[in-house]
Every structure is written in structure tokens, then in C-alpha cells.
Amino acid sequence: MSGWRRGARRDARVYDSVVRRRLVALALVAGIVSPALAAPPRLVLLGTAGGPTPKRTRAAPAQALEVDGTVYVVDCGNGVGRQMALAGLPFPGLRHVFLTHQHSDHDADLVTLPLLAWAAGNEGTVTLHGPGPMRRAVRAGLRAHAFDIETRMKDEGRPDLRKLLSVQAVPQGGLVLDQGRVRVTAARVDHPPIEEAFAYRFDVAGWSVVISGDTAPSQNLVGLARGADVLVHEVLLADAAEVARWLEKPPEHPLVQHVLRSHTSFHDVGRIAREAGVGTLVLSHFVPGDAPVDKDAVLAEIRKSFHGKVVFGEDLMVLTPD
Numbered sequence: 001m002s003g004w005r006r007g008a009r010r011d012a013r014v015y016d017s018v019v020r021r022r023l024v025a026l027a028l029v030a031g032i033v034s035p036a037l038a039a040p041p042r043l044v045l046l047g048t049a050g051g052p053t054p055k056r057t058r059a060a061p062a063q064a065l066e067v068d069g070t071v072y073v074v075d076c077g078n079g080v081g082r083q084m085a086l087a088g089l090p091f092p093g094l095r096h097v098f099l100t101h102q103h104s105d106h107d108a109d110l111v112t113l114p115l116l117a118w119a120a121g122n123e124g125t126v127t128l129h130g131p132g133p134m135r136r137a138v139r140a141g142l143r144a145h146a147f148d149i150e151t152r153m154k155d156e157g158r159p160d161l162r163k164l165l166s167v168q169a170v171p172q173g174g175l176v177l178d179q180g181r182v183r184v185t186a187a188r189v190d191h192p193p194i195e196e197a198f199a200y201r202f203d204v205a206g207w208s209v210v211i212s213g214d215t216a217p218s219q220n221l222v223g224l225a226r227g228a229d230v231l232v233h234e235v236l237l238a239d240a241a242e243v244a245r246w247l248e249k250p251p252e253h254p255l256v257q258h259v260l261r262s263h264t265s266f267h268d269v270g271r272i273a274r275e276a277g278v279g280t281l282v283l284s285h286f287v288p289g290d291a292p293v294d295k296d297a298v299l300a301e302i303r304k305s306f307h308g309k310v311v312f313g314e315d316l317m318v319l320t321p322d
């Protein structure tokens with residue numbers, strides 16, 4: 001089969017799945033099908049690299065949960081909109097964005113994502129949940145795009161995006177969103193020097209997914225992830241000497257010290273998954289993000305403490321309930 005045909009078939013499959021999910025979402029709203037008969041929720045790893053430098057092999061950090069046509073995004077690394085398009089996620093379904101913290105690998109597209117979703121036809125409200133200071137960044141981002149927003153309002157008859165975006169600060173963690181079928185809770189994690197760094201837990205119709213964000217080993221994260229089906233956890237794949245070598249800095253350099261004290265090594269991530277008692281550990285936010293992963297070595301280390309399922313995350317990987 002030619003590459004063109006294979007591509008066309010894949011596009012058709014993505015299109016079919018998008019259409020099917022939208023029909024189910026419409027039917028749910030109309031009460032034609034019950035939630036029990038709806039398509040299962042799906043978690044899509046949109047970007048699995050850590051660190052702000054754009055990478056060749058992995059996109060910047062972002063995840064999406066799609067539930068009955070509604071899209072919940074966690075983190076907005078650069079290019080998250082493009083990754084959503086590749087995953088076949090519907091832009092008009094974007095309703096909630098959860099930011100783990102304000103490092104640019106996680107928030108470069110915080111305003112760009114709702115802006116582009118709006119330009120792609122999203123006329124619904126989008127709530128941005130995250131650290132309090134995010135409010136200033138969102139206001140500034142909207143000001144930066146005022147020309148485009150006002151031009152499209154006049155020229156294309158679109159609603160005012162500034163009235164469709166709201167910001168909800170997550171002060172200490174705890175319950176962030178409760179829609180019945182979808183419940184989101186947060187916990188503060190340890191990512192010095194950033195004070196407001198959060199992990200998020202989604203409970204969706206009996207399926208639970210936790211996104212760690214960036215964190216050193218954190219007991220708050222262990223508590224949040226207790227008994228979860230899926231834990232997506234960041235991972236540092238290098239020891240201290242390797243981090244210094246890879247960053248081409250002396251071991252005492254602030255950047256080397258930041259990487260070591262603010263992230264979770266592959267030596268620790270299995271213990272965290274075991275303590276939390278999760279079913280599946282998904283490794284993501286790989287640091288370094290553009291190097292081949294020695295899966296055997298990492299898995300051997302994790303297997304010293306964790307015996308559940310281990311998944312090495314890849315961009316556009318999809319996870320669904322078993």
C-alpha cells in the first residue's frame with residue numbers, strides 16, 4: 001500500500017473516531033444514551049519531554065482526557081494545539097485546562113491553546129485552573145492577542161474570547177472540579193523554588209488517573225494517587241554526575257542542582273508507585289527529553305519496588321480503562 005493511502009486510511013480512522021465520539025456526546029446531552037453506554041474515557045499523552053528546549057523526538061509536556069466529547073487538558077507546553085489535532089481531539093470540546101506550574105515547558109501555550117481552539121470554532125467557556133499568579137499571565141496573553149481577537153470578532157462574527165475564558169486559582173489543593181461523572185482533585189507537590197506546583201487526579205466513572213506534574217519525591221503526591229488506576233509520573237533518567245555532564249556544567253551549578261532537587265529520579269519512581277498502590281505507572285516528562293531511553297535499565301530499577309504495569313510514555317499514546 002502506498003504511503004499516501006496508508007496516511008489517508010489513518011486520517012479516515014481518526015475522522016471516524018472523532019465523528020463517533022461527537023455523535024455520542026450529542027446523544028448524551030439529548031439523553032438518548034446513558035453514560036454507562038457512552039464511549040470509554042481516554043487519556044492521551046500529548047507531549048512527553050521535560051524541559052523548555054524544543055526537542056526533535058518528543059513534544060513539550062501536555063496530557064488530555066476526553067470524556068463524552070469534552071476535553072480536559074493538563075499543561076500547555078508549546079505545540080499542544082498541534083498535538084491535539086494529531087490525536088483527533090475536538091477543539092470545540094475544550095472546556096477545562098489544568099496547569100501544574102508556571103515553568104515555560106508547561107505553560108508556553110496557556111493562552112495560545114484556548115485562542116487557537118476558539119479560532120477553530122470553540123464557542124464554549126474554557127476554565128483555566130492553576131497557580132494564582134497565572135491570572136496575570138492570562139490577562140497579559142489576552143492583551144497580546146487583542147488585535148487578532150477583535151479582528152476575528154468583526155470579520156468572522158466570533159464571540160469575544162475574553163468573555164469565554166475564566167481563571168480559577170487552586171489555593172491549597174483539594175477538590176478543584178466536581179461534575180458528577182468527572183471529579184478533579186489537586187495536591188501541592190515539591191518543585192522548588194516554585195511554591196505553587198500541583199498534581200491532579202481525575203476520577204471518571206470508576207477510572208482514576210493522576211498526573212504528577214514536576215516534583216521531587218512527594219508524600220502529597222503519594223496521598224493523591226492512593227489506589228489510582230493510572231499514575232503518569234515525571235522521571236529523571238540520569239544520576240548526578242550524568243546530569244552535570246549532559247548540561248555541560250559543573251556539579252555545583254544552579255541548573256544542575258535544580259534538576260537534581262526538583263525532580264524524581266528513576267531510582268525513586270517505582271517506590272512512589274508502590275507506596276501509592278497504583279495499578280499502572282506511566283513514565284513521562286523524560287529528562288533528558290531527546291535521548292534514547294535505556295528501557296531495560298530503567299525497568300530493572302523500577303522492578304526492585306513496583307510490580308504493577310509499567311508504560312514508557314510516548315507522544316500521542318492513548319490509555320483507556322481496562
Ligand SMILES: [Zn+2]
Binds near residue numbers: 103
Ligand atoms: Zn517540566
Ligand SMILES: [Zn+2]
Binds near residue numbers: 101103191214
Ligand atoms: Zn518545572
